[in-house]
Amino acid sequence: MESQGVDLMTPQMVDSSSTSGAPQAFGDRLDQLVSQRSSQLVLGLDPDPARLWPHAIELARGAGDTPAPQIASGAEWFDPVAMQAARAVTHHCRLAIDSAGQECVAVKFQVACFERLGAPGWGALKESADYARQAGLLVIADAKRGDVSVTAAAYAQAFFGATPTAFGEVHGLGADAMTANPLLGVDSLEPLVQSARSVGSGLLVLVRTSNPGANDVQEAELADGASLSERLAQLVARLGAPGVGESGLSDVGAVVGATAPGRLARMRELMPSAVFLLPGVGPQGGRVEDLAPAFAPGRGGGLVSASRSIVFAHERDGGDPESAAQREAARLRGLAWSISG
């Protein structure tokens, strides 16, 4: 048998695909990886080009002694300033993955933070996602896309699949999961679900977000007494029902903010098989200790996402960014593991 190395868990290289013809279901892939790595922690990367780790800036300036990422320069589509910033962003992501990645099961890339650097930013996103995958981590694209079905199919090509063109196929980001916005209804989510499912990836649908504004729309009370987020939870459960794996986890999950722990038990009741992506730990006020209901279906039922609390740990705890990030990630990993057992 040929070695599949660290790519074993990626959609492109799923072990079971060679025998059954279908990729292993997302929920099962995730559940196995959570066990293997003893972690439910997600490293959130939302790089601010004005606030990168100093070492990343040095590397982008060529002052470092590690090889530069494979980034081109000189292309007319590439603003040289954006190029250099994107190069620094890539270094920043690689350094953060090197430091904290071994404590994590996945990396969540905030797509907005790459998009603001234009074409080079998308290059940096692709390269950083590939780097995370090579480190054995799942890639979550935090894109919050949602559009009419024909457009949703285009987003599915961008994040999960490939795009046929007159010149050949163009491969997308190859994400293991992507966040999606359900405001446009079931027909806007279905192309994303089908595309994700066909490659063993997952869709994480916004149900109850971590920001104060979640109250404005998601907590609106409906005529039947439920909140809109409860309605969205039912929609997620329905879409995910055909995608429940042997682990009991589905390939349609939900984004449920860690900042509203009082809602978690109800959300779990409505979505018994959904993987919960739980952002909002740290600066936004969420506490890992309050997240136990998320893990009712098992250790893989919840993904605790932490971004600034890991990447900026040195500003709070002192020390160099790399060590502080590693320590904080280890602390959060242990905390989540202990409450999920």
Next chain:
Amino acid sequence: MESQGVDLMTPQMVDSSSTSGAPQAFGDRLDQLVSQRSSQLVLGLDPDPARLWPHAIELARGAGDTPAPQIASGAEWFDPVAMQAARAVTHHCRLAIDSAGQECVAVKFQVACFERLGAPGWGALKESADYARQAGLLVIADAKRGDVSVTAAAYAQAFFGATPTAFGEVHGLGADAMTANPLLGVDSLEPLVQSARSVGSGLLVLVRTSNPGANDVQEAELADGASLSERLAQLVARLGAPGVGESGLSDVGAVVGATAPGRLARMRELMPSAVFLLPGVGPQGGRVEDLAPAFAPGRGGGLVSASRSIVFAHERDGGDPESAAQREAARLRGLAWSISG
């Protein structure tokens, strides 16, 4: 006075900014341009790389006799297949703008369709947007973004503003307007509104979309008897109140599908100053004839967006794509103008 050429109406070059220090408000810019061009038609470009105009493919293969767009090749971040496809997409957009642009007031770019080509796709989006602007058209980025405030600020940099980096500033797309998803509430929209307002651009918030799935969430009945889309309409009116210009039009508008004309009058009642972006004319079933209520605040109150019905007009009407697109755009322009008077 130096010539400002066709860039006069762009955020970067607004005439009034030199005297008052503030750019002309989006609603007023739009209203003037609608008058000048006698058009409320928006050319929707959602290029499918597998279904481009044949001439665009030829040009991308170098068989044409017009100069190729300024697109680089050979960069490591650039998959050569994606590069060539993006080059063809850029030609397609330029040809469509050359054919139908003179009948329109704006071009709406479906961002998903560029994003699926990765970094080269973003290059093609930028170049095509610049081309539309040079043709005197407003640029609408149909991105449907929506995220927590810190991320919304990143999207604002990507679409309206610029991003400070250690290496200098990176300019975003410079969109005149962008579509946004309000599911995350007021604090997710405010950074987009503020950023747009500061450069004389506008935000077009999803209120009642054109797809069948709009019924699933947007038409949910709330406890007070209103629909969720009515709640969203109130939110749009509130956010847009400080941005109403002399024309009576605001810089916070709404996406209201042309497929549900029965909802239009009520939407206009709730959002008296909002510019309505009206997608769904043509294959989705919407008819320009039914859109009169959108124009209650004046000719600039509604933007009729047509994509496939223009770009694929030749498949229905015969003839070459360029002439068929021009004819169909002229027909739709005239129709919208006649019902808005």
